[in-house]
Amino acid sequence: MTNNSTGTPQSETNKAIGTMSTETVSSGQNTQLPISEQLSDNIEYLEKTFAGSSDIVFKHWNYGPELQYTACSVYYESLVQEDTENYMKITLQDLVMHEVGPGMEATPQDIRGFFEHDGVSGKKASVITDLLQLVDHISNGRLIIVFEGWNKGLSYKAQSVETRQVSESVNESVVQGPRESTVENLQKNLGLLRLRLKTPKFKIEMITAGGETKTAVAYGYIEDVVDKEMLAEFKNRIAQIADLEVLETSYIEQIIEDSTYSPFPQHRYTERTDMAVAGMLEGKIAVLVQGTGGILLCPGLFTEFFQSSEDYYQRTVNSTLIRWLRIVAFLIALTLPSVYIALSTFHPELIPTVLLLAVLNAREGIPLPAFFEALLMEFFFELMREAGVRLPRPVGSAVSIVGALVIGDAAISAGIASPIMVIVVALTGIASFSIPQYNIAISLRILRFPLMISAAVMGGFGMMICFLFILLHLCKLRTLGQPYLAPLAPLRLSELRDVLIRVPLKTLLRSPRDLHKHKHKPVK
Amino acid sequence: MIRNAKEGGTGIEKQTVSHTQMGVLFFVFMTGSSIINIPGPLIGKAGNSAWISLLISGGLGMCLLWCMLSMNRKFPGMTFVEYSRKLMGTALTAVFSAITISFLFHMLSGIVVDVGLFMISSMLRETPMYAFTFPVFMVAALTARAGLEVMVRMFTLIMFLTAFFLAFVLLLGIPDYDPSLLLPIFPEGIKPTLHGAYITFGFPYVEVFLFTMLLPFVNKSLSGKLPATMIGVLILNILTLSVSTICSIMIYGPFAGEKQYVLFALARIIEFQEIIQRIESIIGMSLILGSYMKATITLFVLSLYISQLIGIKDYRILVMPLALLGFLTGLVNFDGALDWAGRISVVHTVWGAAGFAVPLIILYIISLFKKKGQTKEQQT
Numbered sequence: 073m074t075n076n077s078t079g080t081p082q083s084e085t086n087k088a089i090g091t092m093s094t095e096t097v098s099s100g101q102n103t104q105l106p107i108s109e110q111l112s113d114n115i116e117y118l119e120k121t122f123a124g125s126s127d128i129v130f131k132h133w134n135y136g137p138e139l140q141y142t143a144c145s146v147y148y149e150s151l152v153q154e155d156t157e158n159y160m161k162i163t164l165q166d167l168v169m170h171e172v173g174p175g176m177e178a179t180p181q182d183i184r185g186f187f188e189h190d191g192v193s194g195k196k197a198s199v200i201t202d203l204l205q206l207v208d209h210i211s212n213g214r215l216i217i218v219f220e221g222w223n224k225g226l227s228y229k230a231q232s233v234e235t236r237q238v239s240e241s242v243n244e245s246v247v248q249g250p251r252e253s254t255v256e257n258l259q260k261n262l263g264l265l266r267l268r269l270k271t272p273k274f275k276i277e278m279i280t281a282g283g284e285t286k287t288a289v290a291y292g293y294i295e296d297v298v299d300k301e302m303l304a305e306f307k308n309r310i311a312q313i314a315d316l317e318v319l320e321t322s323y324i325e326q327i328i329e330d331s332t333y334s335p336f337p338q339h340r341y342t343e344r345t346d347m348a349v350a351g352m353l354e355g356k357i358a359v360l361v362q363g364t365g366g367i368l369l370c371p372g373l374f375t376e377f378f379q380s381s382e383d384y385y386q387r388t389v390n391s392t393l394i395r396w397l398r399i400v401a402f403l404i405a406l407t408l409p410s411v412y413i414a415l416s417t418f419h420p421e422l423i424p425t426v427l428l429l430a431v432l433n434a435r436e437g438i439p440l441p442a443f444f445e446a447l448l449m450e451f452f453f454e455l456m457r458e459a460g461v462r463l464p465r466p467v468g469s470a471v472s473i474v475g476a477l478v479i480g481d482a483a484i485s486a487g488i489a490s491p492i493m494v495i496v497v498a499l500t501g502i503a504s505f506s507i508p509q510y511n512i513a514i515s516l517r518i519l520r521f522p523l524m525i526s527a528a529v530m531g532g533f534g535m536m537i538c539f540l541f542i543l544l545h546l547c548k549l550r551t552l553g554q555p556y557l558a559p560l561a562p563l564r565l566s567e568l569r570d571v572l573i574r575v576p577l578k579t580l581l582r583s584p585r586d587l588h589k590h591k592h593k594p595v596k
Numbered sequence: 597m598i599r600n601a602k603e604g605g606t607g608i609e610k611q612t613v614s615h616t617q618m619g620v621l622f623f624v625f626m627t628g629s630s631i632i633n634i635p636g637p638l639i640g641k642a643g644n645s646a647w648i649s650l651l652i653s654g655g656l657g658m659c660l661l662w663c664m665l666s667m668n669r670k671f672p673g674m675t676f677v678e679y680s681r682k683l684m685g686t687a688l689t690a691v692f693s694a695i696t697i698s699f700l701f702h703m704l705s706g707i708v709v710d711v712g713l714f715m716i717s718s719m720l721r722e723t724p725m726y727a728f729t730f731p732v733f734m735v736a737a738l739t740a741r742a743g744l745e746v747m748v749r750m751f752t753l754i755m756f757l758t759a760f761f762l763a764f765v766l767l768l769g770i771p772d773y774d775p776s777l778l779l780p781i782f783p784e785g786i787k788p789t790l791h792g793a794y795i796t797f798g799f800p801y802v803e804v805f806l807f808t809m810l811l812p813f814v815n816k817s818l819s820g821k822l823p824a825t826m827i828g829v830l831i832l833n834i835l836t837l838s839v840s841t842i843c844s845i846m847i848y849g850p851f852a853g854e855k856q857y858v859l860f861a862l863a864r865i866i867e868f869q870e871i872i873q874r875i876e877s878i879i880g881m882s883l884i885l886g887s888y889m890k891a892t893i894t895l896f897v898l899s900l901y902i903s904q905l906i907g908i909k910d911y912r913i914l915v916m917p918l919a920l921l922g923f924l925t926g927l928v929n930f931d932g933a934l935d936w937a938g939r940i941s942v943v944h945t946v947w948g949a950a951g952f953a954v955p956l957i958i959l960y961i962i963s964l965f966k967k968k969g970q971t972k973e974q975q976t
């Protein structure tokens with residue numbers, strides 16, 4: 073509960089960005105319920121609404137000459153934890169400093185006049201006229217004061233839930249480059265992005281999702297760089313989330329993606345602000361969700377899953393060679409087990425004789441055919457990986473020890489698997505870890521198995537047919553209207569500078585990105 | 597998804613490709629399967645002068661292409677069926693189409709049967725042929741359904757891959773080439789050469805006809821460059837086929853004709869420092885990929901042809917049934933490799949000429965007269 077900072081006041085966010093008014097808070101609730109002039113009526117309503125939650129606080133105040141006027145402040149003490157400031161006093165002090173005489177003489181009329189005419193106040197307060205809005209503000213972690221004899225309420229930003237500090241990225245670590253990564257606080261994240269993009273062209277738009285969570289969802293893009301048609305399509309799709317409860321950025325991915333059943337991810341995640349900014353400079357739309365650190369970059373094209381932010385911080389030759397390494401890793405992770413199956417079962421003549429003898433020697437005494445051997449070992453490996461991910465960290469290392477024994481030595485000495493098979497499985501695993509984006513590695517895990525089956529059934533021919541299916545799917549797939557395989561298919565030679573080779577930064581940065589990448593020629 | 601739905605909903609009209617993409621499609625179609633299938637039988641018939649046969653038949657193919665391009669200029673945005681209707685009327689078009697469609701069917705099943713034959717003869721001897729033809733038809737049908745844009749995107753990638761494979765094999769063969777085997781050019785006079793030209797005209801050069809159905813898909817703004825691209829691609833195709841034929845002759849000499857898949861045999865010979873050996877499988881892959889692409893284009897054209905002939909708006913409905921029909925035709929039609937080879941070298945050309953070349957030429961002549969008639973009318 074304490075870490076859940078879902079309650080950033082929506083209105084605050086909107087004011088900061090200046091795109092929507094406070095009304096969004098009460099969006100979805102059309103009925104107006106004006107605040108009464110009778111304090112007791114209001115309190116009654118609020119007490120009824122918040123009945124059953126023990127962390128709600130009603131604090132009654134008396135003020136004015138001879139303490140004859142009453143007021144009440146309402147807040148969640150779970151959200152307003154630092155109860156050090158007395159907002160009632162601040163309110164009165166505002167009057168003292170600027171308008172009337174000593175605080176002892178403040179009357180409801182003074183307060184009313186002061187705040188309704190936007191008098192300068194010490195703490196940022198907003199005036200609320202609607203009871204439902206009042207409830208929303210309280211739920212959002214704000215402190216509310218209602219006064220006897222005034223049909224409006226004051227709302228103070230008082231939320232003080234502890235959140236995580238900006239720290240080093242865990243999932244996308246680099247040797248060189250900025251370390252900072254996003255946190256669970258939307259405003260902080262947007263601030264980090266704004267810090268890097270000092271232009272009014274960087275637009276951030278806000279949506280509130282869900283009836284209960286009221287999650288703030290923000291999406292940012294750079295005007296003039298982003299493809300207009302794509303943006304319109306994106307807005308069209310993201311409008312669907314208005315009445316869905318969104319807890320994580322990945323919800324958004326699943327709602328707006330083109331193909332739900334495709335094994336390939338169609339959008340990219342990052343928790344690095346430099347990656348997000350680089351993405352937006354290339355015309356992507358960045359989606360952030362309150363309460364989670366993942367930034368979704370839409371659309372994600374196939375070739376971009378091979379890019380890492382470090383590619384641009386290193387020298388060209390290094391980056392290019394590493395890019396190739398990743399492509400090889402991709403191919404190994406996808407095909408190695410099936411190639412082994414196809415070669416050892418159908419096309420032994422293609423293996424050089426000496427190696428073939430070694431393979432046969434190793435396979436001698438293995439009871440299972442190559443396909444089942446591979447399937448079993450792959451299954452062990454996937455099992456171990458899954459167990460390693462889910463287990464609590466202290467126990468996690470036990471899995472790797474046991475796992476190494478099971479798929480390593482023990483399997484060989486028990487005669488279940490041949491040493492070559494162990495090498496194949498291990499290489500596949502290592503290769504799949506070396507792909508910078510985790511979610512495309514998952515799609516490889518899925519595709520590996522149909523490939524293994526087709527290799528077991530039809531050998532090389534079966535694998536080719538399987539590859540044709542995959543390629544056809546990739547060529548057909550679109551993400552937010554863009555061909556997924558672009559710029560490979562359709563082939564756009566001028567945009568291949570960041571695919572197989574990472575051209576020198578001088579060229580990469582100098583040539584107008586917006587012209588190249590975002591004025592799309594008619595899609596072919 | 598939304599954009600896809602739009603494309604799918606309105607059918608084919610919205611899909612356009614650029615002239616280079618059409619060139620890629622053309623190259624893939626003309627070269628794909630013929631580069632593996634043609635050299636062997638061709639050298640068997642024409643001997644050392646096989647490459648001259650290719651030049652002759654390629655020249656004839658060029659004439660057909662020229663007819664097609666000028667028809668495309670006269671009737672912009674119209675497929676063969678559409679302008680044939682305009683010039684000859686629906687009834688005559690239907691009569692001529694009977695042969696055209698039958699030959700398209702024969703082509704479709706033939707291309708895939710070739711893959712099956714190859715797999716059976718060189719790799720997996722025990723497997724029944726339908727095990728190979730069925731998956732190929734499956735992928736081809738799905739690709740044809742996906743539409744021209746997807747086809748073009750996909751084939752561009754595959755083309756680079758197969759071109760790389762082929763260049764790789766032919767270049768590594770250099771140490772084994774013996775240029776003296778090329779002589780004498782005409783060991784038995786001119787007749788075998790003409791025979792070779794006859795075969796290669798039937799497969800693949802008469803098949804340029806299929807692009808009468810595809811040329812209207814070229815993006816209007818770029819269609820000015822189309823004739824040059826298409827002619828350039830055809831020349832490139834003739835060169836590629838000739839080079840691979842010459843390379844085969846330089847390795848095997850007169851025996852090249854005895855091998856059905858001579859490039860496959862050529863790749864088998866290649867050995868480089870014990871690192872690169874037994875690379876014939878990449879030629880096998882090229883054959884499968886090439887045939888798959890050609891079958892897809894043929895299936896696409898066949899569906900489009902029939903749908904336009906009988907007035908169905910969306911060709912997609914026909915793709916799957918036609919693929920199944922093609923698969924069954926392949927099963928029924930095929931009685932052994934020898935019979936098949938005979939049919940290809942004898943009937944194929946006549947059939948193709950009757951189905952493809954004759955209607956096109958007739959239409960071309962009609963259009964010439966009509967044009968004259970129109971200009972006369974305008975003058976008076």
